[in-house]
Amino acid sequence: MADKKQKKEKxxxxxxxxxxxxxxxxxFIEVPLGLTPEMAITEAKRCLQCxxxxxxxxxxxxxxIPGFITLITENNFSAAANxxxxxxxxxxxxxxxxxxxxxxxxxxxxxxxxxxxxxxYLERFAADYERQNGIGDIPVVEDKTGKKVAVIGSGPSGLxxxxxxxxxxxxxxxxxxxxxxxxxxxxxxxxxxxPKEIVASEVATLEKMGAKIECNTVVGASxxxxxxxxxxxxxxxxxxxxxxxxFMNLPxxxxxxxxxxxxxxxxxxxxxxxxxxxxxTPIARGKNVxxxxxxxxxxDSARTAMRLGAKSVxxxxxxxxxxxxxxxxELHHAEEEKIEFVLLTNPTQFFGDEDGRLxxxxxxxxxxxxxxxxxxxxxIPIEGSEYKIDCDLVVVSVGSNxxxxxxxxxxxxxxxxxxxxxxxxxxGKTSKKGVWAGGDIVxxxxxxxxxxxxxxxxxxxxxxxxxxxx
Amino acid sequence: xxxxxxxxxxxxxxxxxxxxxxPRISRKAKPGQFVILQANETGERIPLTMADxxxxxxxxxxxxxxxxxxxxxxxxxxxxxxxxxxxxPLGAPTHVEKVGKVICVGGGTGIAVLHPIAxxxxxxxxxxxxxxxxxxxxxxxxxxxMRNASDQFHICTDDGSKGxxxxxxxxxxxxxxxxxxxxxxxxxPIPMMKFCSLITKEKGVKTLVSLNPIMVDGTxxxxxxxxxxxxxxKFACVxxxxxxxxxxxxxxxxxxxxxxxxDEKTSMDAHKNCKI
Ligand SMILES: Cc1cc2nc3c(=O)[nH]c(=O)nc-3n(C[C@H](O)[C@H](O)[C@H](O)COP(=O)(O)OP(=O)(O)OC[C@H]3O[C@@H](n4cnc5c(N)ncnc54)[C@H](O)[C@@H]3O)c2cc1C
Ligand SMILES: Cc1cc2nc3c(=O)[nH]c(=O)nc-3n(C[C@H](O)[C@H](O)[C@H](O)COP(=O)(O)OP(=O)(O)OC[C@H]3O[C@@H](n4cnc5c(N)ncnc54)[C@H](O)[C@@H]3O)c2cc1C
Ligand code: SF4
Ligand code: FES
Numbered sequence: 001m002a003d004k005k006q007k008k009e010k011x012x013x014x015x016x017x018x019x020x021x022x023x024x025x026x027x028f029i030e031v032p033l034g035l036t037p038e039m040a041i042t043e044a045k046r047c048l049q050c051x052x053x054x055x056x057x058x059x060x061x062x063x064x065i066p067g068f069i070t071l072i073t074e075n076n077f078s079a080a081a082n083x084x085x086x087x088x089x090x091x092x093x094x095x096x097x098x099x100x101x102x103x104x105x106x107x108x109x110x111x112x113x114x115x116x117x118x119x120x121y122l123e124r125f126a127a128d129y130e131r132q133n134g135i136g137d138i139p140v141v142e143d144k145t146g147k148k149v150a151v152i153g154s155g156p157s158g159l160x161x162x163x164x165x166x167x168x169x170x171x172x173x174x175x176x177x178x179x180x181x182x183x184x185x186x187x188x189x190x191x192x193x194x195p196k197e198i199v200a201s202e203v204a205t206l207e208k209m210g211a212k213i214e215c216n217t218v219v220g221a222s223x224x225x226x227x228x229x230x231x232x233x234x235x236x237x238x239x240x241x242x243x244x245x246x247f248m249n250l251p252x253x254x255x256x257x258x259x260x261x262x263x264x265x266x267x268x269x270x271x272x273x274x275x276x277x278x279x280x281t282p283i284a285r286g287k288n289v290x291x292x293x294x295x296x297x298x299x300d301s302a303r304t305a306m307r308l309g310a311k312s313v314x315x316x317x318x319x320x321x322x323x324x325x326x327x328x329x330e331l332h333h334a335e336e337e338k339i340e341f342v343l344l345t346n347p348t349q350f351f352g353d354e355d356g357r358l359x360x361x362x363x364x365x366x367x368x369x370x371x372x373x374x375x376x377x378x379x380i381p382i383e384g385s386e387y388k389i390d391c392d393l394v395v396v397s398v399g400s401n402x403x404x405x406x407x408x409x410x411x412x413x414x415x416x417x418x419x420x421x422x423x424x425x426x427x428g429k430t431s432k433k434g435v436w437a438g439g440d441i442v443x444x445x446x447x448x449x450x451x452x453x454x455x456x457x458x459x460x461x462x463x464x465x466x467x468x469x470x
Numbered sequence: 471x472x473x474x475x476x477x478x479x480x481x482x483x484x485x486x487x488x489x490x491x492x493p494r495i496s497r498k499a500k501p502g503q504f505v506i507l508q509a510n511e512t513g514e515r516i517p518l519t520m521a522d523x524x525x526x527x528x529x530x531x532x533x534x535x536x537x538x539x540x541x542x543x544x545x546x547x548x549x550x551x552x553x554x555x556x557x558x559p560l561g562a563p564t565h566v567e568k569v570g571k572v573i574c575v576g577g578g579t580g581i582a583v584l585h586p587i588a589x590x591x592x593x594x595x596x597x598x599x600x601x602x603x604x605x606x607x608x609x610x611x612x613x614x615x616m617r618n619a620s621d622q623f624h625i626c627t628d629d630g631s632k633g634x635x636x637x638x639x640x641x642x643x644x645x646x647x648x649x650x651x652x653x654x655x656x657x658x659p660i661p662m663m664k665f666c667s668l669i670t671k672e673k674g675v676k677t678l679v680s681l682n683p684i685m686v687d688g689t690x691x692x693x694x695x696x697x698x699x700x701x702x703x704k705f706a707c708v709x710x711x712x713x714x715x716x717x718x719x720x721x722x723x724x725x726x727x728x729x730x731x732x733d734e735k736t737s738m739d740a741h742k743n744c745k746i
Contacts, residue, residue: 177689179508179515179555216557218689222494243691247703254696254703254722256729263692271514271686277740280514280539281686282733356725403690405708 013115014043021336025306028191028274031333032096032121037077040125044072047117050109055119058107060453063087065104065119072122081130084123085139089163090156090452092131092198093185095124097296098449099327131201138208142169147466150175150228150236152219152406155183156448157439158239159206160455161462166209168463173212173233175219180270183241185448187270188262190300192307193330196269220406225435235434235462238421239455242440244403247396248292252350257284257358261297261397268304286393289313290361292347293397294324299331301395302339313339314389318346318366318379344368344379348386350394360390400445410435420444428458436462472507472556475529477549481609485535485579486545487521493528495520495558501566501586502680502712505530505558506688509543513554516540517685517707520559521582521612530558533582533611539737560688561711564678568595569652573645574620575638575666577603577658581612583680584657589619591655597621599649601641603662607632639665646673653678656715660724667715677715681706683726698722 017033018024024031035043047069055065064083071080084091100106100120108116147170151158154176162172180186182199207213219225225236245260247253264283267273273283289305291298294317302313315334317324320343324331335341344366351360365385368377402419414422414431421430421437428436438454440446476489495505504519522531536545547553564587572591576584581602592598600620604610605628617623624641625633634641639662645651646669654677656666663679670677683695683706690708697706700717704710 177557178687179557216555217494218557218560221560221689222498222558243689245691245693247693249703254698254726256726260693263686263694266686266692272512276733277737279512280737282730282737284729355728356722405689 011042011046013046014039014118014121016118016121021333021338024192025303025337026309028307030195031192034128035121035125037075037129040072040077040122041075043118044069044122046110047073048109054107054109055104055117058103058105059087060103060447060449061087061456063104063123068126069117069119069122072126077126077129078134080126081134084126088449088452089160090202090448091123092127093156093194093202094449094452095120095122095127096194097189097327099447101328103449131198138205139167141167141209144171145169145466147171147234148173148232149462149466150225150233151239152225152236153177153183153239153241153439153441154181154203154213155239155241155439155451156185157451157455158183158237159202160452161237161239161436161438161459162206162211163209164456164459165462166206166211168459170463170466172210173214174206175217175223176213176215177218177240178270179215181213181215183239187266188297188300190265190269190304191274192303193300218405220409225406225410225432229434234466235436237428237455237458237462238406238430238435238437238441239439239451240403240406240441242400242402242445244401245396246399246401248347248398250347250349252352252358252361253396254356255350255352255358256356257286257352257392258350258394258396259284261291261293261301261395262400264301264395265297265304268308274304274308283308284393285309286391287311288391289393289395290347290389290391291315291395291397293317293399294319294326294341295397295399296326296330298395298397299326299334299339301397302334303337305393305395306337306339310393314342314391315339316342316345316347316363316389318344319376320344320368323376342389346379346381351388358392358394360388361394362386362388402441402444407441418444423458426457427461428454429461434465472553474547474549474551474553477547480533480611481604483536484609485533485611486541487531487533488544488547489524489529489531490553490556491528492530492556492558495556496523496525496528496530499523499530499559500563501590502564503559503561504688504711505532505556506560506685507532507544507553507557508555509540509547510554513543514540515555515557515686515688516544517560517682517688519583519680519711521585523586533579535579538734539741542738542741557688561707562709564590564655564712566590566594571597571599571649571651573599573601573642573651573654575601575603575642575654575656575658575662576616577638577662579611580658580662580680581610581616584655585612585615585619587655587657588616592619592621596652599645599651600624601626601638601645603627603638603658605629637665638662639669642666643669646670646675651675654715655679660720660727663715663718664720667718667720671716678712679715679718680711681713681718681723682711683723684729697726
């Protein structure tokens with residue numbers, strides 16, 4: 001056994017083939033190109049098939065990781081994809097966007113001494129293989145129960161609920177405010193990281209399973225939840241995400257050229273501004289771009305700006321490199337694409353010309369002090385360290401809050417002090433009868449997989465309600 | 471859904487009316503609210519106010535001026551055609567109550583936005599004086615409808631082709647001097663709203679304006695539509711589009727509307743070339 005372990009460690013972790021940084025920083029084509037079947041099998045064979053797999057414990061939806069990896073070693077890629085689907089409705093998405101280093105791969109035993117198994121790459125491989133080569137059969141749906149469910153929001157969390165409840169034989173209608181389903185997966189995460197064709201294919205599967213999708217319906221404005229019940233729905237799931245951009249409330253923040261990340265990415269991805277004028281929605285193409293913040297959203301904004309032709313893109317962040325919350329892979333890709341990180345720096349005001357167009361911003365240098373409530377060292381301004389950065393485009397990417405449009409129009413729905421819906425952490429039940437909630441609207445901005453996990457839990461509880469009672 | 475069932479050209483084809491099938495929206499819509507329309511998958515999301523609604527028939531009416539590529543594409547849509555996307559009702563409705571004598575000032579397509587508000591104010595028991603303005607009489611829209619929604623009615627034209635020869639602000643000043651006015655609603659081009667607001671501020675008369683910043687989603691998720699009102703940043707699509715005129719930073723709004731001037735020209739030129 002020990003012998004086997006040593007041998008396996010010697011096979012290096014698969015390296016994902018990628019577009020060359022100098023080429024890709026100017027196009028919107030996906031960066032990682034995917035493993036070949038041979039690479040996938042070699043990588044899958046590195047897995048030790050642990051008896052008590054630590055990786056599974058690190059996965060928020062407990063994918064049978066050793067199980068699907070074994071199937072890859074056996075060249076049975078379709079079966080591997082099906083194994084993934086048992087726990088995860090969107091493996092092609094998760095393989096691309098999950099923070100594996102904090103989840104499954106972070107706990108993989110091989111990572112203690114060397115490099116963990118590339119679980120994310122393998123997940124992506126199996127799902128892509130099945131999408132491209134599979135016969136496209138859809139899961140068997142159970143007999144109709146005659147119950148109707150309204151799913152509000154078509155992000156990963158709503159899609160998961162819809163899929164699970166369809167499988168259990170309920171009738172599901174998804175209501176989506178935008179003209180295309182997918183939530184952040186279509187309006188936020190860029191094409192070069194998550195091709196939209198993948199999301200469309202997942203949604204098409206749901207439709208084949210019988211899901212109805214009503215786009216262009218803003219629940220709370222077009223129709224209220226109480227009216228949905230009057231129309232005959234038996235239960236509702238709220239998965240509307242955290243769609244309210246935070247600004248910094250600094251002088252000059254309304255100059256032309258200052259965008260929220262939500263606006264910048266929505267114009268680019270959902271409205272396809274990067275294809276202007278083929279698509280009609282314009283997007284500012286900055287020469288000297290500054291992105292404020294350091295999460296995945298900030299990296300997506302910075303890398304988008306580079307692809308839209310920027311000369312320089314700076315990520316300005318008030319803490320240090322260690323605290324940057326983006327996935328490792330995003331930080332690494334951003335650096336390869338010549339995005340500069342300006343750390344321990346905080347903006348204080350923006351400057352503009354007489355037409356109201358942004359010309360620059362003032363920053364303060366920071367140093368790290370004592371740890372704050374989040375356990376991270378608190379950045380403290382260094383007095384007199386103000387300096388100016390010239391820029392013609394700023395993307396404010398410092399987080400988002402709960403959008404009150406739906407919650408304000410829904411009586412008896414308890415909210416916390418930040419406006420997030422209060423839902424049972426196990427079942428997703430809200431204070432309102434027949435209504436569940438999950439994903440970013442409950443947790444605040446989090447991750448795709450947590451939103452999906454919440455959806456899965458809620459779907460189980462909703463099924464109990466629809467078949468047994470509240 | 472979103473099928474055009476009636477269409478009319480006004481003001482020499484520069485302004486178009488569409489009556490559109492939208493049962494759900496027509497039942498919910500209140501005066502002052504807007505919808506977002508998209509002509510096709512590659513199109514922009516364009517906010518337009520509902521000039522009228524007919525819940526029995528399940529329709530809404532929009533009236534828009536052809537100013538750029540998107541509205542030019544809208545103009546090509548005929549009876550029987552459908553919009554690719556129609557979303558609404560959006561925005562906060564006008565707060566309608568009986569306050570006494572009110573003045574409604576409208577210019578351009580602002581008149582279409584003003585109409586349901588004026589009608590609701592009158593129905594609520596207010597005495598409505600309407601002042602409409604246009605460059606020339608043949609560009610004036612909805613004269614009859616607005617007359618029916620008003621107790622007193624004035625027209626102003628820049629070229630003197632009808633009514634008062636001059637700006638709406640001249641008549642506004644006269645009426646304010648003569649009568650004890652509780653509230654003014656002014657909707658039209660930004661300069662018109664700005665100058666009306668300056669006059670009413672002087673007289674201390676509460677004034678509402680409807681703002682039209684560039685929008686994307688119309689649900690408060692992007693911040694594109696931000697306007698400064700009383701030194702605070704507001705999102706016009708959810709906090710408005712109506713605001714207290716005396717607090718609005720009109721100059722900032724005008725500048726922000728010019729954000730994409732070059733791109734709009736590129737778009738329009740490409741559109742014209744492909745039509746030739
Ligand atoms: C740019 C960006 C990059 C990210 N990168 C990553 C990453 O790499 N990895 C990761 O794990 N996570 C990432 N995240 C976070 C992740 O995308 C979210 O946590 C996740 O999408 C939340 O899912 P959700 O289903 O709760 O909501 P969302 O995905 O936000 O979907 C909510 C949907 O509800 C719709 N909606 C809102 N209000 C209404 C209404 N009133 N009526 C009808 N529909 C409504 C919205 O239009 C939207 O389509 C990223 C987020 C962003 C913005
Ligand atoms: C809440 C709201 C309600 C509106 N209601 C109406 C209405 O009932 N009737 C109507 O005719 N118009 C209305 N508008 C304005 C309308 O949305 C714009 O005229 C339209 O978006 C122009 O699109 P375009 O592509 O044809 O022109 P573009 O090429 O985008 O622009 C051409 C010109 O119009 C200006 N413009 C661009 N966007 C806007 C905008 N949002 N508002 C005003 N000017 C703009 C530009 O500065 C430019 O000079 C409303 C706007 C808002 C925000
Ligand atoms: S922890 Fe690593 S080696 Fe063990 S089963 Fe999971 S992926 Fe395989
Ligand atoms: S249009 Fe996006 S927030 Fe108002």
